[in-house]
Amino acid sequence: MHQELKAYQVGDNDIVAHYTPEQALEFLRRFCGYTDEFSLDDVELTSDDLLDTEMHEEDGTPAGTLRAHLAAATEPCYLHGWE
Template sequence: MQQKELKAYQVGNNDIVAHYSPQEARAWPIDFAGYAEDDIELAEVELVDDRRLDLPVVDEEGAQCGTLRADLASATEPALLLSWE
């Protein structure tokens, strides 16, 4: 049986999650972050492009924390990769 590949999806305006499909990525903040079912439309979920995967992630203090691609590669299950307000 072939294992599904995790991909990075931006969900709404504030979250990037690793998941297997846009539908499952949409469900992540609803299931784990307390969003209401109608807070996020499927149209608000988009695959993160290669350019964004390779940009350095910077924390609140301005320190570089690697890239989304590195975080995605180390993920072994669906997870929140990045969130901001």
Template structure:
């Protein structure tokens, strides 16, 4: 049986699709070349259904599809959203 990707907020600025919080953290650290301890498991949590279903907005205030659209479309672990 194939595992289902879930959305995790890692740190203050990133949402990652992965199978567990620990895997999401490791994936983000690898992708961004973070050093050990730069972001920790204590800063990683599941994204709520409410947030997944809210429309997103870009820097200009334009409405974008909710995060759930990207999560459902993901077929492998990925960074779904990142902001500063």
């Protein structure tokens, strides 16, 4: 059975593509070196509005929508973050 990647927002600043909220949290912990900064209460599915928002690189260059990045993802990954 093929699982579908979903975009999860972890905390206020990070979007991760993964299969479950638990896996998204664990991925971000490993990816960023976090230990206990976040709990499952800090993980939610990314809203459709945010998925359709144009993202930008740090220098302001347009980077496409989160939905486009999620559609292109073939495995769990870090999609986007803000400082």
